Structures are given as C-alpha cells and as structure tokens.
Amino acid sequence: VKQADLEKAVAAKLAGKPLSGMGARTLENYKAFGLAWDFADAPEGAVHVFGTACKAGAAPKPAPSPSASAAASPSASPSASPSASASPSASASPSASASPSEPPPPPQPAVPVPAAGCFGFQDETGDSDAAVGPAGAGDDPDLDLTSVTGRTTDKDVFGHLGVAELSSGPSALPVFTGHRFEYEFSVGERVVVLSAEETGPGVGTVDGAVNETLVVEAVFDEPSSQVVLGVDRVSLVKALGTSLPDGAVLSGTAGRSYAVSPASESEADVASPEDPRQAVYVLGDNECFRPALSVTAPGEVQTSDVALVSIALSTSDGRVAKGQTVTGRIGSGRTATATTDGSGLATLRVPVSDAAGARELLVQSSGSAGDGELRSTVRVLVEQTRLALRSSGGAVTGTLVDDDGRALSGQRLVFAFGGRSVAATTDSRGRAAVSVPAGTVVEVSYAGRRGHLAPVKARVTA
Known part of the structure; x- marks a missing residue:
C-alpha cells in the first residue's frame, strides 16, 4: 500500500x-x-x-517491556547461580529414571453411556461426507453419527449422539478446522435444535431462530465417543410456552454433524430414521441408561429384625459405579441408605416393621450413573420370643425378649397361680414382677402380638 x-x-x-x-x-x-x-x-x-x-x-525487534528487562538482570537469572547449576534436577535422578512407571488408567466417560445395543435409533456408519474439500477426502469418522438416544433428568433433556471416532481436534477433512453437532426434536409443531462446537455452553433455536431463553450445554466425550447436547427443562418450557412433564412426547428426533472452517461449514452426516415412529422419544424414558443393579437379600426375615441387603452396582456400560446412593425398604418400613464404595459395593441395613407375610423389597440407586430400581419379594416371619422366670423373696419376675435377646417393653404378661391371674406390663428391660406365696406354682404367659410377636409361656415354683 x-x-x-x-x-x-x-x-x-x-x-x-x-x-x-x-x-x-x-x-x-x-x-x-x-x-x-x-x-x-x-x-x-x-x-x-x-x-x-x-x-x-x-525478525522485527520486540518492543522493550518490564518483564524483558527483569529477565535480563543477572541477579534475577537462576541459571547464573553456580549452586543452582550444580544442583541435580529430578529428571537426572538415577532412581527416578530407573523406577518403572505404570501406564495411566484409561480415561473414563464424563457422562452416562447407553447400555450396549440400546439406543433410540441407529444410523448407518461410514456415511459422513462433508461434500467439499479435496477430491477423495472420503468419510470422516469424527463426524460419522452412529446413533441417537434420548435421556431425561429432573432438570434437563439430553440427546446422546454416538460418533464413530470422536476426537477433540479439527475434522479429519484437511480443509476444515473443527466440527459442530446438532440434536433436533419437535414438540407439537415447534422445532427445537440444540447445537455446539465444543464442550460448554451451546446454542438453541426454536423454529429456526436463536432463542436466548434456552439454556444449552454440551459435552464432547472422547472416551465414550459421544456428543451429549442438553437443555434445561425450565428454559425449554418457557421458550415453548407449554408444560413438558415426564410422559410428554418429543417427535422427529435427529442428529446432524457439520465440518467447520473459518469461513463456512458443510453438513457431513444426518442421523434420522426412515420410520418416524423410531424418532419419537418420551420424556422420562431412561431405559438405555439404567445401571446394572445386583441385590443379595435374605428370603426370610423376622419382623422387628434388620435385614442385611448386599448391593453391587455398575454403570449401563459395565463400569464400576462408585459413590452412588442406594436405598432399600421392605414393605412400608423405614428406608435404609448407603453409598457404594470404590468397587461399587454397599450393604443396606433395612429395618423390618411390617406384620408377617410376603412383602416387597424395593432397592433403588441414584447418582451420576443414572437411576436404577429392583423389586423382589421377602417373606416376613413372626418374631420369636423367649420368657425367662426367676423366683426370689416371695416374688416371681418374668423377663421377655425376642430371639435376638432384645428386651420387649410395654408387653402384657399374665401370672396365674392359686386359681387367680394377675397381669403386669414389662418395663424397658422387658421385666415384670408380682408377689406370690412361697411354694406356689406360677404359670406366666405372653399372648404375643398378631403378625409381629409369637406367644410364649413358662412355669416356675415360687
């Protein structure tokens, strides 16, 4: 110029x-x-x-700066110090170089992964084509969509886009510098598209126009080779002006990938089933993301006892599910809670309070691995009781406990002797006493509590 x-x-x-x-x-x-x-x-x-x-x-001479002049000062330069140069570095340590290093563990997915073979619908592999670029560029596995699966939480709606070989770098097609993915669905006549180029906030459109109300987040998860696009349910309801409870239907679900350059972008792949019925997702349907829940529980347990229930939990794709909350309840009893350890194991101490009979054992899990549930039947038995009698100083004392030795307080014992009966209530230690003439034969009985405590009787001479 x-x-x-x-x-x-x-x-x-x-x-x-x-x-x-x-x-x-x-x-x-x-x-x-x-x-x-x-x-x-x-x-x-x-x-x-x-x-x-x-x-x-x-090359052009850099402009002077305070940091440059400071770096040139001999007093500030560590390399000018003889003691510093004589000090061996950690990398030069024979012991450090000789110690074998273990390979780092493989990266774990940052998001839930659909169970093997479970998806909303599949897309043909090897069909991504950006339609521009050098001749023979061919398929880009980084843009090749393989499946689309919906997921719902209390707060968000997600679309999981399976990718053949997701990477965080630019597109494999040499003229492109990045990639973009979309998850599309319809609510009635309104079309919503969630879009993002990388992990972090994304963009949402309604009927083709950017909607600032929609709160969109994206995760590009290389370990699981999937792109997850999610939208906050409250913002979605506000943007569409309609309620979206669990059970609401999203139709026309689809996924798209684009090769992106600084100047433009080109559609690479579209995942959309030929049968529109396959493109329907019902909010709350998380069948593909349920963790594998294994439960070991006793087949029979006495009422008022505590049932020990062992839990083994893994994610939908078979990884150990540690740090997850598990709960258990038998019948209408109180709920027990535990957290899975580093091996995905936990033990629940489930209290039993229902009357004797067949009762449902409900075990549930929640956390980052997804929500799981398992139901089985446990037979609740009447609690067996024991009655011990002691005679001393003209009094007979009865002590009532269950078969685990726990004192049964507030229970009515009947002392029969000399043609008459006297009732007494057990105290906090399960004891009740009456005065009787010396040498009298006393029969003490407990009628039990229907469905809970078994009857028992015993005899002693005062």
Whole structure:
C-alpha cells in the first residue's frame, strides 16, 4: 500500500510511527468462499517502525517491556547461580529414571453411556461426507453419527449422539478446522435444535431462530465417543410456552454433524430414521441408561429384625459405579441408605416393621450413573420370643425378649397361680414382677402380638 494512501486512510502521518499486531494469512478460494490454511502472526509486542528497514532475514525487534528487562538482570537469572547449576534436577535422578512407571488408567466417560445395543435409533456408519474439500477426502469418522438416544433428568433433556471416532481436534477433512453437532426434536409443531462446537455452553433455536431463553450445554466425550447436547427443562418450557412433564412426547428426533472452517461449514452426516415412529422419544424414558443393579437379600426375615441387603452396582456400560446412593425398604418400613464404595459395593441395613407375610423389597440407586430400581419379594416371619422366670423373696419376675435377646417393653404378661391371674406390663428391660406365696406354682404367659410377636409361656415354683 502506498504511504500517502495509508496516511489518508488513517488520517495521520506515519513516519517514525510503530506498526504492531502484524500478521499474514494464506487462503484458498473454494466455491466462492475462502478456506484459511496458514497463519503467521508476529510475536506479542513486536513492532516495526515506519520508514525503517529490517536486515535481510531478521525478525522485527520486540518492543522493550518490564518483564524483558527483569529477565535480563543477572541477579534475577537462576541459571547464573553456580549452586543452582550444580544442583541435580529430578529428571537426572538415577532412581527416578530407573523406577518403572505404570501406564495411566484409561480415561473414563464424563457422562452416562447407553447400555450396549440400546439406543433410540441407529444410523448407518461410514456415511459422513462433508461434500467439499479435496477430491477423495472420503468419510470422516469424527463426524460419522452412529446413533441417537434420548435421556431425561429432573432438570434437563439430553440427546446422546454416538460418533464413530470422536476426537477433540479439527475434522479429519484437511480443509476444515473443527466440527459442530446438532440434536433436533419437535414438540407439537415447534422445532427445537440444540447445537455446539465444543464442550460448554451451546446454542438453541426454536423454529429456526436463536432463542436466548434456552439454556444449552454440551459435552464432547472422547472416551465414550459421544456428543451429549442438553437443555434445561425450565428454559425449554418457557421458550415453548407449554408444560413438558415426564410422559410428554418429543417427535422427529435427529442428529446432524457439520465440518467447520473459518469461513463456512458443510453438513457431513444426518442421523434420522426412515420410520418416524423410531424418532419419537418420551420424556422420562431412561431405559438405555439404567445401571446394572445386583441385590443379595435374605428370603426370610423376622419382623422387628434388620435385614442385611448386599448391593453391587455398575454403570449401563459395565463400569464400576462408585459413590452412588442406594436405598432399600421392605414393605412400608423405614428406608435404609448407603453409598457404594470404590468397587461399587454397599450393604443396606433395612429395618423390618411390617406384620408377617410376603412383602416387597424395593432397592433403588441414584447418582451420576443414572437411576436404577429392583423389586423382589421377602417373606416376613413372626418374631420369636423367649420368657425367662426367676423366683426370689416371695416374688416371681418374668423377663421377655425376642430371639435376638432384645428386651420387649410395654408387653402384657399374665401370672396365674392359686386359681387367680394377675397381669403386669414389662418395663424397658422387658421385666415384670408380682408377689406370690412361697411354694406356689406360677404359670406366666405372653399372648404375643398378631403378625409381629409369637406367644410364649413358662412355669416356675415360687
């Protein structure tokens, strides 16, 4: 550019003035838009003084900065210190280099993964084609959608897009620098699209227009090779002006992938079933994400006892589910709670309070691994009781306990002797006493509690 033209454009004289922010680009024109291939940016702080010339092959001289002058100070330079240079580094330590390093554990998925073979619908593999770029670029597994599966929580609605080989880098097609994914669904006549180019906040549209009300989040999860696009349910209800409880229907679900360049983008793959019935997702249907819940429980347990229930929990894709909350309840009794350990195991101490009979054992799990539930039947038996009698000083004392030795308080014992009966109530230690003449035969009986405590009787001579 001529100096005079440039000075006229910026309305300033340029002689002796510094030029900063210098850079160069190379682009290739393709189908009416430019595709960037290379960027050459000057180092931060580099300037060129207008009117001066660089030596051949020399780079522009960086502008002075406080940090640069400080680094040049001998007193501030660690390398100038003899003691520092003599100190062996950790990398030079023989023991450090000799110790074998264990390979790092494989990365774990950051989001729930559908169970093997479970999905909303599948899409043909090897069919992604960005339709632009060098001839023979072919399929890009980083954009190849393989399945679409819906998931719901109390707060969000998610679309899980399975990808053949998801990576965080640019598209495998050389002219593109990134990728974008969409999850589409319809509520009645309204069409909602959730979109994102990377993990983090995404964009939501309603009927083709960006809707700022929608709160969209995305996770590009390489370990599970899936892109998860989710929208906050409250924001979705507000944007559509209709309620969306569990059981509401989303129709026309689909997934799309795009190859992205600095100047444009091109659709690479569309995952949409031919049968529209397969494209329906019912809110609350998380069948593909339920964890595998294994329960070991006693087949019989006495009422008022505590049933020990062992839990083994794994995620829908077979990984150990640690740190998950598990609960258990027998019949209408109180709920017991525990947390799975590092091996996905937990033990529930479930109190039994229902009367004798067949009762349902309900075990549930919740947490990042998803919600699981298992129901089985436990037979509740009447609690067996024991009655011990002791005679001393003209009194007979009866002690009532269950077969585990727990005192039964507030229970009515009947003392029969000499043709008459005297009733007494057990105290907190399960004891009740009456005075009787010495040498009298006393029969003590407990009628039990129907469905809960078994009857028992005993005899003693005072």
